Amino acid sequence: MTSDDLPRSPTGRVPRWVVEEAAGRQPGSEPSTPWHGYASVEPPAPRRRSLTTRLAVVVAVALMAWWGATTVLPGLLREADAPFLDGIVAGRVPEPTPEVVALADEMFLTDRGRDLLYMAQPELLGAEEFAGRCGRGDSGTAGSGGAVGCYHTSAGGLETGGRIVVYTPADPRLRGFVVETAAHELLHAAWTELTSDERAAAATTLAAVVAGIDPADDLHAQLAGSVADRPQNRPTEMFAYVGTQVWAPGGLDPALEELYGRYVADREALVGVHTAFQGQIDAMTAEVTSAQQALSQRQYDQALGVAQLEADTANLAQYRGTIEQEEARLAGLPAAERARSLLSWTWRDGTALPEAPAAELLADARALLARDEAELAARGAALQTGAAEVAAEEERVAAVRADLEALFAQLNPG
Incomplete structure (x- = not known):
């Protein structure tokens, strides 16, 4: 039969098996x-329909045209074991x-x-x-x-x-x-x-x-x-x-x-599903990477701060020891000699203490010592707060990283 005479589905499409039979090929002969x-x-070897089956298809298509205006297919079509409608089996889409x-x-x-x-x-x-x-x-x-x-x-x-x-x-x-x-x-x-x-x-x-x-x-x-x-x-x-x-x-x-x-x-929108999903994964990965990098910097800064505090504390202890030694030496001098004793000093931060009576200079040094001890105490408290924040951030980043890893793991059912 000519192409115009080929049976068609209600949608106007010609079932593929019809085209193949009209061309003299067995349906599905191309694996x-x-x-x-x-x-x-x-695939198993192709199976040619029997004449009875092919006649059933013609009858089914005719019945479909006759009942096309109805919303429910007759039981005969619903139960028929005959392929039609572009390969749909049993007369309707499941x-x-x-x-x-x-x-x-x-x-x-x-x-x-x-x-x-x-x-x-x-x-x-x-x-x-x-x-x-x-x-x-x-x-x-x-x-x-x-x-x-x-x-x-x-x-x-x-x-x-x-x-x-x-x-x-x-x-x-x-x-x-x-x-x-x-x-x-x-x-x-x-x-x-x-x-x-x-x-x-x-x-x-x-x-x-x-x-x-x-x-x-x-x-x-x-x-x-x-x-x-x-x-x-x-x-x-x-x-x-x-x-x-x-x-x-x-x-x-x-x-x-x-x-x-x-x-x-809308294939553009379908590809957009892929693009959006990849973007979501990339954003999550970037977030974890950025958080890990920021955490590493904070950990480094925290460790550096602790090390510097320890060094400054040890250095200040030396200056405190020097003050205490001079105070003890000065106390052991006779009063007249103590009154004539002069000292000059450069403090640990470069502050110059010009030559002055020893008692006055040591008092000034004591003031600088108290100032620096207060500053070190404040730094110590800040570092303790920082340590708690770093620990909390470590937990947060670990959780975000574990969440991402678990998400990636779900992408592979094995």
């Missing part, structure tokens, strides 16, 4: 590959949980993107539940130490049970991380919907985009970690990583943006 460290399982609906909102999805997400029945799992769910062969998003999400697929794509699994840390501050991971996995599912020609053209464009990204950008390491030793996964990984992390004013290549636009209504 799809799972993705992300995000993770990929080897009812999503409120959590998944909220996630779709945060991913800025189109209606088509929502349908694709809901059909993949995302599992949002904590670390314990997530363990072992994204294996070596799954397409997905790679964290620092392993997979944080994956899209399990097979030769028939979503028609035979594509599923999204996303690791969901408990800390609400990591929500952007969850949204980005889920969007990454959704784009893996979207990749399976593209035609061979669309994928080939997109792969060429994506390769050019990735080549133009700063070599120091984390995207390169993430991409390499997700692809690992499966180069056949590189195109879909580029599609997912670029789609969620790379934006330029006005968008990238128009043809590439058209593909993304089928599933994401």
Whole structure:
């Protein structure tokens, strides 16, 4: 049949299997590959639909057109085990949980993107539940130490049970991380919907985009970690990583943006989720680094102040000892000789005590001694207060650092 005669879904789109059968190919004959460290399982051999099944599809599409104005599908369609509506099984998109609906909102999805997400029945799992769910062969998003999400697929794509699994840390501050991971996995599912020609053209464009990204950008390491030793996964990984992390004013290549636009209504905003999350992590890291540097300076200043106080206290003790010795010497002199005794002195801070009767000079020295003892006492009290403040700041910085480390640890479910 001509392209104009191909059966279409109520949305106007032609299911991929219909196009393939019209072209004389078996549906799903091009093996799809799972993705992300995000993770990929080897697909089973494609299974051609029986004539009965294909007739059931035609009947189902006809019934859908007849009942299109109703809000509830007849039981026959709800229970039918026949793929239609662009790969949707059982006649309608599964009812999503409120959590998944909220996630779709945060991913800025189109209606088509929502349908694709809901059909993949995302599992949002904590670390314990997530363990072992994204294996070596799954397409997905790679964290620092392993997979944080994956899209399990097979030769028939979503028609035979594509599923999204996303690791969901408990800390609400990591929500952007969850949204980005889920969007990454959704784009893996979207990749399976593209035609061979669309994928080939997109792969060429994506390769050019990735080549133009700063070599120091984390995207390169993430991409390499997700692809690992499966180069056949590189195109879909580029599609997912670029789609969620790379934006330029006005968008990238128009043809590439058209593909993304089928599933994401506002890709700039979606990339903004990634940018905001990275900015949040960078800000927290900068805060800890700055606090640690400021604390180190305070610790140094405190130690220096204590050392200087100890040195000044020892030096003043020598001057006190000299005064006491002169006072004892002067007291031992006969009165006449004591009256004739003269002294001059330069105090520890450089203050000159000109030659004067010994008793007068020693009295002046005593005044300077009392002044310096009061100053050292005040410095000592300030250093004690400073020591308490430094100790409190040490606890605060340690807590902030531990919080950041715990946050980073949550990014890796392993």
